[in-house]
Amino acid sequence: MHFADEAEIKVQAGNGGNGSASFRREKYIAKGGPDGGNGGGGGSIIMKADENMNTLVNFMSKKHYKASHGQQGFGQNKYGSAADDLILKVPVGTLVFDKESDDQLADLTEDGQQVIVAKGGLGGKGNSNFKSSTRQAPDFAELGEPGEVKDLKLELKLIADVAIIGYPSVGKSTLISHISNAKPKIADYPFTTLVPNLGVVKVDQTDFVVADIPGLIEGAHEGKGLGIAFLKHIERAEILVHMLDLSREDLLDDFKKLNLELSSYSDVLSKKDQIIVFNKSDATIPEIIEEAKVNFKKYKPLFISSVTGEGIDQFLYRLKDEVLIHRKKKRAEKPKDEHKVFRPHIDIPDAKNFKVEKEGKGFRVSGKRVEQLAIMTDMTKKGGIFRMHDILGKIGAYREMKKLGGTDGNKIHIGERTFTYMDLT
Ligand SMILES: Nc1nc2c(ncn2[C@@H]2O[C@H](COP(=O)(O)OP(=O)(O)OP(=O)(O)O)[C@@H](O)[C@H]2O)c(=O)[nH]1
Ligand SMILES: [Mg+2]
Incomplete structure (x- = not known):
């Protein structure tokens, strides 16, 4: 892609x-x-x-x-x-x-x-x-x-819909490399991933952004491991994929400890929806999978292998459904007319905000509105030029120029236009 x-x-x-x-x-x-x-x-x-x-x-x-x-x-x-x-x-x-x-x-x-x-x-x-x-x-x-x-x-700067979290080496990066365009480093030692990897996942017509977060460990909320910096990123994701590794000893313990880290860090994190995914189904025995199914029944867990691809389709459809539910919820919470066009440009209220400075033998008059009026002046028509002088008189620009010693014949520069001093007041 x-x-x-x-x-x-x-x-x-x-x-x-x-x-x-x-x-x-x-x-x-x-x-x-x-x-x-x-x-x-x-x-x-x-x-x-x-x-x-x-x-x-x-x-x-x-x-x-x-x-x-x-x-x-x-x-x-x-x-x-x-x-x-x-x-x-x-x-x-x-x-x-x-x-x-x-x-x-x-x-x-x-x-x-x-x-x-x-x-x-x-x-x-x-x-x-x-x-x-x-x-x-x-x-x-x-x-x-x-x-x-x-x-x-x-x-x-993509804003991730989904963050994959879990202990180091459970296979988070392997999964994101399988389902998205991200190409993270994968290795069998902890903390291979040092900064989050973002990938775009496409399921049918739905695109969403998944972040692979560096491994979390006990004490992360106090700054252990790669610590707190990445918990902040997780806060912005709508859905957490909590990944567990079937080849580890005590899955329930892993699960509880990681959730404790999240809740110690913030309430927001502990309240997020989690999808529980057991990875490395290819590297375990059926009994372990059965046991996990029983212990985690209420979370409706998924079993995948990020290496062989087993279970990944099912996982992606579940993810897509959750993403769409969240998007719908978010839209419903927002009043529709909130997205008005935001105008970073100053609308020019009047011509009286101007500045007069000496420039060469003449003057420069600057200010948004006065520059706008000057550039819109048809220089081929006397009437247009007179109007500009009239405006310069009315807004007080001639008064300022006179104070600075202005006389007929001086040049007046306004934006890219040049007029000749002609005080009509
Ligand atoms: N057998 C098997 N091995 C896997 C599977 N998924 C990942 N691995 C291996 O597990 C090791 C760790 O994988 P990573 O994807 O780097 O793990 P991680 O969770 O990103 O680790 P950190 O970045 O350190 O947090 C690598 O050697 C992978 O090849 C899987 O489904 N089956
Ligand atoms: Mg990784």
């Missing part, structure tokens, strides 16, 4: 459509009022956790994702239509980082959870929005805002 737990991709949200600059046509009037509609918003790129996915391998072959652009606005106040968002499905447990800043944008831990990773651009306003008492015939409209473009790093 192909498996990948890291990927780097580029995402490009759609641009907003341009607003329309149009005038009403009326029979006896050469140029009616402005009637240009707004452009539609560009499509955003959304990542959505999907429990049926278990690898990032798709993102190894396709690396570039683009959402569509919004439609431009039309005359007669018709709006352009907004583009659809592009939804990328990722496995539950995917972490999303901005590659440039290394900021974590999302930790998708639950099925259905989604996050906007690149926001589509706003549609530009049509010229009918810019009519005022002093501006009867605005000949300009806003341009659509460019969509966000980001390089992302995806990292998958």
Whole structure:
């Protein structure tokens, strides 16, 4: 099975459509009022956790994702239509980082959870929005805002549904290597496994994640053996497979001691559902199996051999059933509308959060909203440029520039746009 737990991709949200600059046509009037509609918003790129996915391998072959652009606005106040968002499905447990800043944008831990990773651009306003008492015939409209473009790093930290626990050398790693894509080290000495191995198991149409946990021993909760670190991991798994080794002396004693470790560590652990599995059925005599069947009757134990494969199908179906029961229970506990799109981007409340600094012989005005307005300004239309100067006056940017010695002719840099100082106030 192909498996990948890291990927780097580029995402490009759609641009907003341009607003329309149009005038009403009326029979006896050469140029009616402005009637240009707004452009539609560009499509955003959304990542959505999907429990049926278990690898990032798709993102190894396709690396570039683009959402569509919004439609431009039309005359007669018709709006352009907004583009659809592009939804990328990722496995539950995917972490999303901005590659440039290394900021974590999302930790998708639950099925259905989604996050906007690149926001589509706003549609530009049509010229009918810019009519005022002093501006009867605005000949300009806003341009659509460019969509966000980001390089992302995806990292998958699978969250195990099932943890296989037991004493060292009972055959936990052998079992996971048999039923999943995991390839752990297997050997006949204790503590072969030093960190948990995760594997994806597929039974019919159901995928689930199984963790092979390093062997536990008496005193584990006090830090003996590999100790407490891994008991923490077990806490996150829904189901425990408690493995016992048929070649050991006192199975009931092993079972009790291990359970005592779990309950000494935490209540959560002792309350988890356990599936009892006796391993190494190939290496024992029928009498031992019969005795275990009697002693453990109330736990409905399973008997397998991780080496010959005996009993493993039955074990897998039992596991699948339990996984599905747990998933159903979890879903029922959760109110449906909890997975709203989480927006890590700041919605721009107003243009008054800005900063003015000297830059060269002119100034730089920075701030999210003011930069957005600048990039949406149609530089080919005087009206559009005037509007920008008007805004700079209204928000107080000209006042600040004047304090710093600004005069007509200075350059004003806003994002990637440059305007020429022209104080209208
Ligand atoms: N005969 C027989 N031997 C098995 C079986 N399963 C595992 N073994 C052997 O038992 C030994 C220990 O197996 P591992 O899978 O490494 O055991 P583990 O539980 O992962 O051990 P730790 O990682 O130390 O906790 C190895 O020599 C395996 O070959 C089985 O079903 N039958
Ligand atoms: Mg092991």
